[in-house]
Amino acid sequence: MATGTLMQRYTEYNDRLKAKGIKLITFACPSCGQSIETGPAPEGDVWDTLSDCPHCNAMFMKVTEGKKAYGLIPEAPPQYVDLIFQDGRTESVDVSKAEHVLELGGFAPKI
Ligand SMILES: [Zn+2]
Numbered sequence: 001m002a003t004g005t006l007m008q009r010y011t012e013y014n015d016r017l018k019a020k021g022i023k024l025i026t027f028a029c030p031s032c033g034q035s036i037e038t039g040p041a042p043e044g045d046v047w048d049t050l051s052d053c054p055h056c057n058a059m060f061m062k063v064t065e066g067k068k069a070y071g072l073i074p075e076a077p078p079q080y081v082d083l084i085f086q087d088g089r090t091e092s093v094d095v096s097k098a099e100h101v102l103e104l105g106g107f108a109p110k111i
Helices: 006-019 098-105
Strands: 025-028 035-038 046-052 059-065 068-072 080-084 090-094
Touching: 025 068, 035 068
Parallel strands: none
Antiparallel strands: 025 035, 046 059, 059 068, 080 090
């Protein structure tokens, strides 16, 4: 099991890369905008990996293309459920947007 906070592990990992003489590249977290350091990919290679931001803990897909890196936050795919109200109205609701469901009636439909 990993020990230490995400920030400690992130710092230690990057320090090890720097100690090996690897020049790190930086990119902005797609969630909080803070700068994140990462190792470059070999020229011509594209790496993608699920990552956590050491600043805000947001989970995102990190894409490294040579000396460029960026983060993408995947959107939940829409998932529609047909709600039938007591007055007979029906509405198709995208339950991947949970706040919307809560606005409608304060309950989550059975899926
Ligand atoms: Zn962040």
